[in-house]
Amino acid sequence: MDVIAKELTYHYNKGAKFAVLALDNVSISIAEGEFFGVIGHTGSGKSTFIQHLNALIPVESGSLVIGGYDLSIRDKKTKKSLPEVRKKVGMVFQYPEYQLFAETVYDDVAFGVKNFNKSADKSIIDQKVRKAIEIVGLDYDAVKDESPFSLSGGQKRRVAIAGVIAVEPEILVLDEPCAGLDPQGKTALWKLLHEIHSTTAKTVIIVSHDMNDVAEQCTKAAMFDGGKMVAVGTPKELFSDAELIERAGLEVPVTCYLTNKLKGLCEIDSDFKADDFARKTAEKIRNQ
Amino acid sequence: MLKDVAFGQYYPVESFVHKMDPRAKILYLIAYIVLIFIVKNFYGFAVCLALLALTVVFARVPIVKVLKSIRAILFIIIVTFLINLFLHREEQDVVYFSWWIFTVTRGSVTFATFMALRLITLVLGSSILTLTTTPVALTDGLESLLSPLKLVKFPVHELALIMSIALRFIPTLMEETERIISAQKARGADFESGNIFSRVKALIPILIPLIISAFRRADELGDAMEARCYTGSRVRTKYKKLKFSVNDVIALFFVAAAFAGVILLNVYAGAVI
Numbered sequence: 001m002d003v004i005a006k007e008l009t010y011h012y013n014k015g016a017k018f019a020v021l022a023l024d025n026v027s028i029s030i031a032e033g034e035f036f037g038v039i040g041h042t043g044s045g046k047s048t049f050i051q052h053l054n055a056l057i058p059v060e061s062g063s064l065v066i067g068g069y070d071l072s073i074r075d076k077k078t079k080k081s082l083p084e085v086r087k088k089v090g091m092v093f094q095y096p097e098y099q100l101f102a103e104t105v106y107d108d109v110a111f112g113v114k115n116f117n118k119s120a121d122k123s124i125i126d127q128k129v130r131k132a133i134e135i136v137g138l139d140y141d142a143v144k145d146e147s148p149f150s151l152s153g154g155q156k157r158r159v160a161i162a163g164v165i166a167v168e169p170e171i172l173v174l175d176e177p178c179a180g181l182d183p184q185g186k187t188a189l190w191k192l193l194h195e196i197h198s199t200t201a202k203t204v205i206i207v208s209h210d211m212n213d214v215a216e217q218c219t220k221a222a223m224f225d226g227g228k229m230v231a232v233g234t235p236k237e238l239f240s241d242a243e244l245i246e247r248a249g250l251e252v253p254v255t256c257y258l259t260n261k262l263k264g265l266c267e268i269d270s271d272f273k274a275d276d277f278a279r280k281t282a283e284k285i286r287n288q
Numbered sequence: 289m290l291k292d293v294a295f296g297q298y299y300p301v302e303s304f305v306h307k308m309d310p311r312a313k314i315l316y317l318i319a320y321i322v323l324i325f326i327v328k329n330f331y332g333f334a335v336c337l338a339l340l341a342l343t344v345v346f347a348r349v350p351i352v353k354v355l356k357s358i359r360a361i362l363f364i365i366i367v368t369f370l371i372n373l374f375l376h377r378e379e380q381d382v383v384y385f386s387w388w389i390f391t392v393t394r395g396s397v398t399f400a401t402f403m404a405l406r407l408i409t410l411v412l413g414s415s416i417l418t419l420t421t422t423p424v425a426l427t428d429g430l431e432s433l434l435s436p437l438k439l440v441k442f443p444v445h446e447l448a449l450i451m452s453i454a455l456r457f458i459p460t461l462m463e464e465t466e467r468i469i470s471a472q473k474a475r476g477a478d479f480e481s482g483n484i485f486s487r488v489k490a491l492i493p494i495l496i497p498l499i500i501s502a503f504r505r506a507d508e509l510g511d512a513m514e515a516r517c518y519t520g521s522r523v524r525t526k527y528k529k530l531k532f533s534v535n536d537v538i539a540l541f542f543v544a545a546a547f548a549g550v551i552l553l554n555v556y557a558g559a560v561i
Contacts, residue, residue: 051470054474056470056473056474083476083478086473086474086476087476090474091471091474093467093470093471093474096471098467098468098497098500098501099468099471099472099475099493099497100497101492101493101494101496101497102493111475111476111477111493112475112476115475115476115477115478116476149500163475164474164475167475167476
């Protein structure tokens, strides 16, 4: 499923005195199979954009087509297809552990599965829940009857993510998935997201304002500033223009910073991933 | 969605009434309420309404905003009006209409109108207070007015603190609620269909995270207050001290005039109830 947005515009409190332009003519297409980054500082419109993907925010003007679903048409048929869209586009909010509510981990993870598969057998639900909990790296038999509130912060987040991937969405959208995690938790989560990307979800879209993560993890990224999409491309293309990144109020990744510092001493043409940067720098030094 | 719910409907403009001391405003409101309850004829109500109109003009609040407050209790007003209209009885009365236990008489029409007017003026008056006073000023004023109760060991300061914290966190919790609703909707939660039982049940995934987050916030706030050495009322001084001003004296003059007018009218213009 591809995501194609054309001239998407959205105001908060439209019509009121305090209307805020949150998205301004955003045109973007995200092909199936990408590990896509949406970057921008706070208030740049990135969260508003991703909430459109899940039909949580209705299209105000412009068009948005996800797979075969045109979300910009507002009729009964589209309204009926909303659950299908939400099933296919999984959405993990910021601090997803704050949405846990059930008595057991099993019930919480099964919540989405049951909502989207109303007539499914218990055995099928069981199977999906088990699979999701195992994908996020938890021991199904050990945690399934635990209260989600008795788990550690990192585990809670894993349970919350399991609740979304148990539905087996084709597109997985995550808003700042690493916020508030320690370095170890972060590394583990990225590994997990790549695993999900290669198994259940074909497309992964993440919102981040850590450019190091974007350079390291994403195949492509779009940068938002003041409701507009100001740039889109591979991390290599994006971070080649350090000035553009800084104008949008963001910090370039460390590798990009070092490349610029080394300019004049030696030119390094890496894709800004730490491994690639290190290898190419070492090569240059050896050659000189 | 939820943000549209007008809360703490403070209307931020600079005006004569906005600049008044919150304590004065609270006391005058109490006086005004007493006034509404001692009024005995419609002339008295005219005086109350005149005082109200004058306050609205001096508060520079759009009249629509003030009238909106009636909407919240419109149902109550209509129900009380109808009950009074059909069931109120007086001796020796002109009967307009009678069926089964329902009678409409001249006395009941007057009485029902009177009671409805009383409710409306009551709400209008109170809404002017909340429109022109920030919640913080309001709790400050209440704390100051209740401070004599400290003599009997009543925890006035703590009560005021609880009130201001509650008011402060209402918008935060509303935002949180919206976020949780979105998150659960994304997981396929359906809040709009089904019978009443399934709808109530559908609220559980919203309420539990909300309550948990409220407790978490309470914990964090408690820690933050302790980290700033907050110990409560005894040693705390205030940055913004409440002070009565000339505005309050001028307003007092009008309130007193209205009082005098109503009492005189009660005596000389006769009573309708």
